Amino acid sequence: MKKETTKPGIGRYEVRLAGKGGQGMILAGRILAEAVALYDGRNAVQTQDYGPEARGGASKSEVIISDGEIYYPKVMNADLLVCMSQEASDRYYYDLKRDGLLIIDSTNVDRSPTTRVVAVPITELAVKATGREITAAMVALGLICGLTKIVSEEALEKAIRSLVPKGTEELNVKAMHAGLEEAKRLLEAGLPISLPREL
Amino acid sequence: MRTAFLQGNEACAYGALAAGCRFFAGYPITPSTTIAETMARELPKVGGVFIQMEDEIASLAAVLGASVGGLKAMTATSGPGFSLMQEHIGYAVMAEIPCVIVDVQRLGPSTGQPTSPSQGDVMQARWGTHGDHPIIALSPTSVRECFDLTVTAFNLSEKYRTPVILLMDAVVGHMREKVSLPAPEELEVIDRARPNVPPEWYFPYEETASDVPPMANFGDGFRYHITGLMHDRAGFPTQRLDEINAWLTRIFRKIDAHVDDIAITEAINVEHARTLVIAYGCTARAAKEAVYMCRRHRVGLLILKTLWPFPKDQVLVAAHEAQRVVVPEMNMGQIALEVERLVGRSKVRRVRRADGEMITPQEIRAAIEYKE
Numbered sequence: 010m011k012k013e014t015t016k017p018g019i020g021r022y023e024v025r026l027a028g029k030g031g032q033g034m035i036l037a038g039r040i041l042a043e044a045v046a047l048y049d050g051r052n053a054v055q056t057q058d059y060g061p062e063a064r065g066g067a068s069k070s071e072v073i074i075s076d077g078e079i080y081y082p083k084v085m086n087a088d089l090l091v092c093m094s095q096e097a098s099d100r101y102y103y104d105l106k107r108d109g110l111l112i113i114d115s116t117n118v119d120r121s122p123t124t125r126v127v128a129v130p131i132t133e134l135a136v137k138a139t140g141r142e143i144t145a146a147m148v149a150l151g152l153i154c155g156l157t158k159i160v161s162e163e164a165l166e167k168a169i170r171s172l173v174p175k176g177t178e179e180l181n182v183k184a185m186h187a188g189l190e191e192a193k194r195l196l197e198a199g200l201p202i203s204l205p206r207e208l
Numbered sequence: 209m210r211t212a213f214l215q216g217n218e219a220c221a222y223g224a225l226a227a228g229c230r231f232f233a234g235y236p237i238t239p240s241t242t243i244a245e246t247m248a249r250e251l252p253k254v255g256g257v258f259i260q261m262e263d264e265i266a267s268l269a270a271v272l273g274a275s276v277g278g279l280k281a282m283t284a285t286s287g288p289g290f291s292l293m294q295e296h297i298g299y300a301v302m303a304e305i306p307c308v309i310v311d312v313q314r315l316g317p318s319t320g321q322p323t324s325p326s327q328g329d330v331m332q333a334r335w336g337t338h339g340d341h342p343i344i345a346l347s348p349t350s351v352r353e354c355f356d357l358t359v360t361a362f363n364l365s366e367k368y369r370t371p372v373i374l375l376m377d378a379v380v381g382h383m384r385e386k387v388s389l390p391a392p393e394e395l396e397v398i399d400r401a402r403p404n405v406p407p408e409w410y411f412p413y414e415e416t417a418s419d420v421p422p423m424a425n426f427g428d429g430f431r432y433h434i435t436g437l438m439h440d441r442a443g444f445p446t447q448r449l450d451e452i453n454a455w456l457t458r459i460f461r462k463i464d465a466h467v468d469d470i471a472i473t474e475a476i477n478v479e480h481a482r483t484l485v486i487a488y489g490c491t492a493r494a495a496k497e498a499v500y501m502c503r504r505h506r507v508g509l510l511i512l513k514t515l516w517p518f519p520k521d522q523v524l525v526a527a528h529e530a531q532r533v534v535v536p537e538m539n540m541g542q543i544a545l546e547v548e549r550l551v552g553r554s555k556v557r558r559v560r561r562a563d564g565e566m567i568t569p570q571e572i573r574a575a576i577e578y579k580e
Contacts, residue, residue, distance in 0.1 A: 039384060042213065042384060043213045043384075046213050046385075046386040047211070047212075047213050047386065052386065053213075053385075053386065054383060054384070054385050055383065055384040055385075056379060056382065056383050056384075057382055058323070058324075059323055060323060061238075061322050061323055079385075080493045080494075080496040080497040080500070080569075081493050081494050081496075081497040081566075081568075081569050082379065082383055082490070082493055082566075083379075083566055083568075085568065085569070085570070
């Protein structure tokens with residue numbers, strides 16, 4: 010979709026977080042959206058898709074961020090795509106904008122659909138930082154925050170603290186910081202993509 | 209006003225509580241479960257009752273009992289459970305028992321695709337139970353509207369002593385948005401009319417000027433009979449043609465004569481629109497995006513928040529100058545049938561999708577711009 014033709018599309022930024030059920034993609038989407046909407050003062054809508062399985066099926070969460078009203082709540086052409094599984098990467102790459110940002114979890118994705126990709130061993134980083142695979146979603150959020158600035162660090166931390174299970178706040182915030190660190194390292198090295206300008 | 213980041217299902221539950229709902233009976237089913245979860249958490253705090261029943265048939269039965277006992281009551285389900293509830297929806301129409309039934313639509317038929325959205329229950333809401341009768345069905349497009357239309361659903365059910373169906377969908381139900389909810393004093397809440405006569409003078413199904421007889425609580429000393437059979441003004445079974453006919457015409461009149469009060473629509477750029485899009489539920493959001501994409505082409509949009517009774521006048525006025533009417537919906541063409549009979553079949557272009565994915569703005573745009 011070209012920006013100049015859509016009034017509600019101005020400033021519209023589309024995020025898709027995809028993986029397997031149990032990887033925390035829906036919680037991550039909720040945290041990102043709530044951080045942006047409640048603490049950063051922008052507008053955000055979050056939707057979720059998952060299969061009937063409790064764990065293991067395809068699972069994705071989408072967040073639309075805008076300074077204006079958001080009508081269509083789903084991704085049309087993703088500005089940012091985070092893939093935590095091979096299946097997600099294979100399936101959703103084609104919805105990415107030409108200059109969009111693709112982040113894959115290289116712990117789980119062996120075959121990247123493109124070389125214009127930020128490949129980070131997200132799950133591995135999570136295990137290193139907290140000893141828990143399940144915090145990979147928070148590492149991913151830290152990465153998103155550090156690389157794109159679509160959400161502020163303070164807002165993200167607040168949202169994590171309010172939405173993760175009680176007693177796991179420190180663990181999850183630690184994982185987020187691991188993602189932020191990695192983002193900093195990547196930015197210094199230079200990225201194979203152009204980052205969104207208006208945000 | 210309080211600002212929160214809520215799911216449509218949660219907003220629906222908070223709307224019910226704000227409207228005075230104090231009883232919920234249900235059986236969990238995706239994608240409606242978070243309504244039940246929220247009610248289970250919140251109802252005890254306000255002295256209400258939450259019951260998880262053995263199935264959906266019993267759920268609506270319990271809701272009807274609670275309503276007859278004087279509480280505002282609700283249940284929430286999805287397609288498979290909505291099918292099971294049809295028998296008691298008919299009973300509620302017959303016995304004129306106010307209640308709200310939420311159907312968060314998912315892809316059917318049968319178990320279908322439990323986690324995928326659909327708008328396939330539009331005609332089931334209208335004709336799912338047997339016999340000829342009017343019904344009220346509302347359909348929200350946003351989280352805030354889930355709150356508002358739940359309040360409206362309770363108000364209409366109390367005002368007209370009728371079951372009201374809230375047709376949500378898996379997108380709107382599971383979507384999270386920033387909302388500002390109104391404070392209790394900002395809301396208009398309607399309660400059913402109670403009898404102001406001594407118990408021995410009371411007739412529960414009496415003809416009144418408003419066509420809606422006052423309703424006494426069971427257990428308050430007003431002795432009366434409730435049945436699914438055709439009944440006289442005292443509630444006892446009757447075979448007298450004059451009584452049957454009077455009842456049936458009154459039951460239609462009480463809704464039909466007040467369509468203006470019940471039919472809620474939102475019109476965007478419909479004046480002089482050459483092309484009109486008519487949409488509802490989550491699809492209305494795709495339609496809004498599409499209409500803004502095509503705004504150079506004199507395209508208007510009419511969003512239906514009330515599906516039944518069908519907002520005939522609003523559709524006719526909005527489509528007055530339209531050469532083409534585009535009706536996108538996540539089924540094979542249900543509301544399109546109603547539109548076709550009003551504006552003529554040749555003008556209507558259906559945009560149909562029933563695979564569990566939302567219709568995209570691009571699909572609607574293609575129908576708007578299609579060259580015959």
